[in-house]
Amino acid sequence: MEKRQDASINVYLNGLGLGSIAAAMYLIQKADFNPSSIHIFEQNGDKDLVGGSCDASERAVNGQPAYFMQGSRMFEDKVYPCTKELWSMIPYNDHESCLQDHEKNREECGIDTVVRLLHGNGRKDTGYRLGLNAADKLKMAKLLATPESLVPDGAKITDMFGEAFFTSNYWYMWRSLFAFQPWHSAVEMKRYMHLFFHEMPHMNTMVALERTRFTNFHSFILPALRFMREKGVNFHYNRRISDVDFETGPGGKERWIGRIHLETGSGEPEPSIEVRDTDLVFLTIGSMVSNASFGAHDRPVDQPAAGSENPGGAWTLWKKIAAKQPDFGRPDQFLRDISQSRMMTFTVTLRGGLFQRKFEWLVERQMGRQSPLPLTASPWILHLHTYRQPLFPDQPRDTCVIWVTALRDSNIGTFVKKTMPECTGREILEELLGHLQFDQDEAERNEILDTSTCIPCMLPYGISQFLSRAKGDRPAVVPAGSRNFAFLGQFVEIPHGIVFTTEYSVLGAIHAVKKLVKPSLAVPPMHFGQHHPLTCIAVASALAR
Numbered sequence: 128m129e130k131r132q133d134a135s136i137n138v139y140l141n142g143l144g145l146g147s148i149a150a151a152m153y154l155i156q157k158a159d160f161n162p163s164s165i166h167i168f169e170q171n172g173d174k175d176l177v178g179g180s181c182d183a184s185e186r187a188v189n190g191q192p193a194y195f196m197q198g199s200r201m202f203e204d205k206v207y208p209c210t211k212e213l214w215s216m217i218p219y220n221d222h223e224s225c226l227q228d229h230e231k232n233r234e235e236c237g238i239d240t241v242v243r244l245l246h247g248n249g250r251k252d253t254g255y256r257l258g259l260n261a262a263d264k265l266k267m268a269k270l271l272a273t274p275e276s277l278v279p280d281g282a283k284i285t286d287m288f289g290e291a292f293f294t295s296n297y298w299y300m301w302r303s304l305f306a307f308q309p310w311h312s313a314v315e316m317k318r319y320m321h322l323f324f325h326e327m328p329h330m331n332t333m334v335a336l337e338r339t340r341f342t343n344f345h346s347f348i349l350p351a352l353r354f355m356r357e358k359g360v361n362f363h364y365n366r367r368i369s370d371v372d373f374e375t376g377p378g379g380k381e382r383w384i385g386r387i388h389l390e391t392g393s394g395e396p397e398p399s400i401e402v403r404d405t406d407l408v409f410l411t412i413g414s415m416v417s418n419a420s421f422g423a424h425d426r427p428v429d430q431p432a433a434g435s436e437n438p439g440g441a442w443t444l445w446k447k448i449a450a451k452q453p454d455f456g457r458p459d460q461f462l463r464d465i466s467q468s469r470m471m472t473f474t475v476t477l478r479g480g481l482f483q484r485k486f487e488w489l490v491e492r493q494m495g496r497q498s499p500l501p502l503t504a505s506p507w508i509l510h511l512h513t514y515r516q517p518l519f520p521d522q523p524r525d526t527c528v529i530w531v532t533a534l535r536d537s538n539i540g541t542f543v544k545k546t547m548p549e550c551t552g553r554e555i556l557e558e559l560l561g562h563l564q565f566d567q568d569e570a571e572r573n574e575i576l577d578t579s580t581c582i583p584c585m586l587p588y589g590i591s592q593f594l595s596r597a598k599g600d601r602p603a604v605v606p607a608g609s610r611n612f613a614f615l616g617q618f619v620e621i622p623h624g625i626v627f628t629t630e631y632s633v634l635g636a637i638h639a640v641k642k643l644v645k646p647s648l649a650v651p652p653m654h655f656g657q658h659h660p661l662t663c664i665a666v667a668s669a670l671a672r
């Protein structure tokens with residue numbers, strides 16, 4: 128039975144992250160909801176700084192534009208059907224959807240990598256050989272063949288593979304794409320291995336990797352916000368959902384949210400909202416970008432705003448909710464050890480063209496045609512992401528923006544003898560240039576350092592979604608007996624789904640709308656390459672290389 132398209136129904140969501148945006152878009156575009164009945168509360172007060180993990184912003188540094196992103200995303204066709212369906216529903220301009228523009232961009236600028244890894248002393252490697260030994264190939268097959276229910280609770284990747292696995296080209300390339308660490312969850316690794324199975328033969332060229340034309344924020348978040356605003360969706364900035372009250376029916380089987388508590392971004396209480404069991408509440412629980420802290424070209428990152436006592440809006444809300452009902456998950460499992468869940472990123476605005484010329488010479492490819500480049504000798508575990516320029520729509524012609532992830536920031540650098548959080552943006556860039564061997568000519572090195580702006584960022588929970596976990600640590604999208612609420616984001620349980628992806632946030636939103644609103648809504652199917660004999664043959668021969 129289709130229900131809920133009643134104009135009197137109010138819908139409440141927390142955060143202008145992708146989970147909320149996807150839920151609102153599906154309600155409007157696929158379930159005919161009245162946009163003006165949708166209310167999204169974003170704790171951030173700055174209208175230019177929304178999108179959650181999918182942010183992108185510009186600031187003026189010494190009178191020149193400098194660009195910044197906390198995160199940046201890669202996509203692929205078979206693994207991202209929900210994300211692509213969402214893009215098809217967002218107008219990009221008067222005559223095209225975001226998906227149509229994306230397809231054009233993909234044709235104009237496909238990825239086809241030659242230099243897939245850069246080892247110590249600048250040694251280039253195509254990544255053609257995956258470098259796995261026979262024992263690890265068998266272990267990989269075993270992990271793939273083991274049903275998820277038989278993988279022990281809390282199992283880590285180190286429980287599944289031997290030491291040599293973690294110095295193989297396969298691991299280096301895998302890690303550059305997905306940011307796994309050896310102590311991360313074996314189940315998450317297994318799920319990724321299934322959904323990206325068909326890509327193993329192309330891990331060197333990465334021909335199927337896709338990037339959006341501009342930053343993800345400009346290519347689909349901003350168009351979605353524009354569309355929703357024009358349709359009448361209510362955005363409430365500087366408003367945080369601080370708690371919700373649950374009501375239960377006779378016997379406790381049915382549950383619904385009866386009240387939403389609000390506060391400003393700085394924690395001042397705001398009037399609460401009464402919610403009927405016919406209204407809808409979609410709550411993003413947990414966030415990878417909570418308590419992010421930033422530095423500057425001449426300043427290291429600030430200490431994260433608060434520790435585990437105040438992990439930020441989406442976590443605090445989840446902690447309060449989880450304390451109310453046993454099946455609402457265990458947020459502390461993902462907050463338990465910042466040293467295992469944090470990552471750093473930095474965005475560099477380079478002016479004058481020298482870096483771009485040197486980089487294109489190094490990798491034998493134009494900027495937009497290169498996959499992430501792992502610098503395997505870097506103690507900070509740097510992965511360099513480069514893009515077709517301009518990455519920001521209004522970027523001046525002679526600038527180039529790159530973005531880099533670091534998975535082990537507490538190590539001492541090779542060229543700058545400090546940990547990463549101790550370094551200014553300039554020092555971090557110095558370390559990057561050293562690994563690229565762009566420091567050999569001192570004049571060139573100084574020119575790059577003097578004409579660029581590097582903005583570092585610390586994400587204390589950046590890879591918390593990969594921490595090893597047990598069944599029940601994550602709640603269902605729509606918990607049993609829910610009449611009016613669903614959970615969204617990276618910390619809900621979606622069978623077979625892979626976290627640390629836009630796909631997970633969009634898929635969760637689709638499940639929520641389907642379950643609470645429109646049972647006939649079709650969920651784009653997942654692709655499992657191992658069920659296709661030709662794919663299995665291609666994977667077997669890649670493993671034999």
Ligand SMILES: Cc1cc2nc3c(=O)[nH]c(=O)nc-3n(C[C@H](O)[C@H](O)[C@H](O)COP(=O)(O)OP(=O)(O)OC[C@H]3O[C@@H](n4cnc5c(N)ncnc54)[C@H](O)[C@@H]3O)c2cc1C
Pocket residue numbers: 141142143144145146147168169170171177178179180181197198199200201202366367368369411413414415416417439440441442444472586589615616617626627628629630632
């Ligand atoms: C460094 C990095 C690299 C990534 N790379 C990739 C990639 O290559 N491919 C890929 O598919 N995905 C990638 N991702 C993952 C993807 O970006 C995220 O999974 C997705 O954007 C998460 O969206 P979300 O809405 O679930 O949560 P978030 O992005 O965390 O957004 C949550 C929003 O809600 C707000 N908020 C939270 N709590 C409250 C509250 N109580 N009240 C009001 N507002 C609140 C926050 O301010 C924020 O705006 C990456 C992410 C990061 C950080």
